[in-house]
Amino acid sequence: MFDLHRLRLLRELKHRGTLAAVAAALSYAPSSVSQQLSQLEAEVGVRLLEPVGRRVRLTPQAEILVAHTEAVLERLERAEADIAASLTDLTGTMRIASFQTAAFALVPTALSLLRDIYPALRVHVRQMEPESSLPALQARDFDLVIAEEYPGNPNPRPAELEQEDLLNDPLHLALPEPADDADGPTAALRSLADRPWVMEPKGTTARHWAMTLCRNAGFEPDVRFETTDLLLHLRLVEQGHAAALLPDLVWSGQPPTVTLRQLPRGQRTRRIFTAVRRGRSQHPAIRACRLALQQAARQVTACIDA
Incomplete structure (x- = not known):
């Protein structure tokens, strides 16, 4: 029988990439992590790690072990959910990560709903972009x-995660000054070819989408401002410093404060969703948080539609 704790360390190494990252995440000394993994190799009887420069990578046999470990941990997630469902009070701690506009527009309302119904549930929230939060x-x-x-x-949709749609968030071209929309969405984009733009940083999904949108309209945008803070995007547009591509959630259901124009067909909404590890979706705290977020999304959508 393999030691589950050591198997989890091997799984952590696959997801975090380095022994130092595993040690930092679990508050261990790197030497302790290395020793535990060496003991696991002895238990299994095959080599699990191989050096690559100053780092290590998992062998094919280690990848097999990690796949089985994922299945065991999923089963344990289900057991935890079943135990929590058998209790009358919802307690414990929920750790949530959210990108900025959802944290701004949805999370405070959801927290209020949870506080009123489940006062013993602790909710920790951290702002983080999906490129980092999903891993x-x-x-x-x-x-x-x-x-x-x-x-x-x-x-990417890893098999270890379960997704659930939350809402579709409309996207708009935000202009630094009033302009008519007579020539259509692509022409509106092209008319800003010589204007400064604000976009999210290189390497983000939002930046890739925005650059592709502009290039398909026939120009390379002059990106002078880069930030993940969409409220700063909005402020730069409001004061005439840049054009931007902004979602409705920036206004949290309030009237827009800048001139907006439609984007080309097929580019007008982004999908907002929640993700949890497979086997955990039926945990009462997960279900409660998702329900509260859905109610918050309905409130914002209702304000936008009104």
């Missing part, structure tokens, strides 16, 4: 992640 969810740093998917840029 961190797999690494068990969070229990639930609120993430986004831009049109034409589907996210």
Whole structure:
């Protein structure tokens, strides 16, 4: 019988990449992690790690072990959910990661709903972009992640995670001054070819989508401002410093404060969803958080539609 604790360390190494990262995440000394993995190799009887420069990578046999470990941990997640469902009070701690606009527009309302119904449930929230939060969810740093998917840029869907749609968030071209929309969405984009732009940083899904959108309209945008803070995007547009691509959630159901124009067909909404580890979706705390977020999303959507 293999030691489950050591198997989890091997799984952590797969998700975090280095022994130092595993040690930091679990508050161990790197030497302790290395020793535990050496003992696991002795138990299994095959080599599990091989050096690659100053790092190590998992052997094919280690990958097999990690796949089985994932299945065992999923079963334990289900057991934890069943035990929690058998209790009358909802207690414990929920760790949520959310990107900025969802944290701004949805999370406070959801927290109020949870506080009123489940006062003994502790909820910790951390702002984090999906590029980082979804891998961190797999690494068990969070229990639930609120993430986004831009049109034409589907996210990877790891088998270890379960997704549930939350809402479709309309996207707009935000202009630094009033302009008519007579010539259509592509022409509106092209008319800003010589203007400064604000976009999210390189390497993000949002930046890739925005660059593709502009290039398909026939120009390379002059990106002078880069930040993941969409409220700063909005402020730069409001004061005439840049054009931007903004979602409705930036206004949290309030009237827009800048001139907005439609985007080309097929590029007008981003998908907002929640993700949890497989086997954990029926945990009462997960179900409660998802329900509260759905109610918050309905409130914001109702304000936008009104």
